Amino acid sequence: MANVNQKIQKALNEQIQHELGSSYLYLAMATYFYSQNLDGMAQWMRAQAKEELAHAFKIYDHLIERGIEVQLAALAEPKKSWNSPLEAFEDAYKHEQFITSKINELYKLAMEVSDNPALVMLQWFISEQVEEEASVSKVVETLKMIGNSGSGLVMLDRQLGKRE
Numbered sequence: 001m002a003n004v005n006q007k008i009q010k011a012l013n014e015q016i017q018h019e020l021g022s023s024y025l026y027l028a029m030a031t032y033f034y035s036q037n038l039d040g041m042a043q044w045m046r047a048q049a050k051e052e053l054a055h056a057f058k059i060y061d062h063l064i065e066r067g068i069e070v071q072l073a074a075l076a077e078p079k080k081s082w083n084s085p086l087e088a089f090e091d092a093y094k095h096e097q098f099i100t101s102k103i104n105e106l107y108k109l110a111m112e113v114s115d116n117p118a119l120v121m122l123q124w125f126i127s128e129q130v131e132e133e134a135s136v137s138k139v140v141e142t143l144k145m146i147g148n149s150g151s152g153l154v155m156l157d158r159q160l161g162k163r164e
C-alpha cells in the first residue's frame with residue numbers, strides 16, 4: 001500500500017469516475033446529435049468523449065505509478081435527450097463548471113496534505129479546464145447568435161465536424 005494520504009487516494013479515485021462520467025455524458029450527447037442529423041456536432045462530442053477517457057487514464061496512470069489502489073465505481077446512466085442543440089451545449093458547459101470545481105477541490109486537498117506529485121499532475125488539469133470551459137462556452141454563444149436560423153445551424157454543424 002502506498003504511503004499516500006487516504007483522503008487524496010479516495011478523491012483521486014473519485015475523479016477517475018467523474019472523467020469517465022464526462023466521457024459517458026458526451027457519448028450520450030453524440031448519440032442525441034446523430035438522432036437530429038447533426039453529424040458534425042456528434043463528431044465534436046465523440047472527440048470530446050475520447051478526450052475525457054484520456055483524462056481518466058491520466059489519473060489512472062498516476063495512481064498505478066504511485067502504487068495507489070485503483071477503485072473503480074459504478075457510472076450513472078447519462079441523460080439521453082435534449083430539447084435543442086443549445087440546451088445540450090449549455091448542459092455540457094454546466095458539466096465542465098462542475099468538473100472544474102472538483103479539480104479545484106482536489107488541488108486544495110493536495111495542498112493541505114502536501115501531496116506534491118498530485119499537485120503537479122493537477123496543474124495540468126487546471127489549465128485543461130480553462131480550455132474546456134472556453135471551447136464549450138464559445139459554442140453556446142454561437143448557438144445563441146444563430147437562434148432559429150437553419151442555415152446558421154448547418155454551418156456551425158459543418159465547422160464542429162472538423163474536430164479530429
Ligand code: OFO
Pocket residue numbers: 019022051052055095096099129132
Ligand atoms: Fe475532463 O475535462 Fe471535461 O469534463
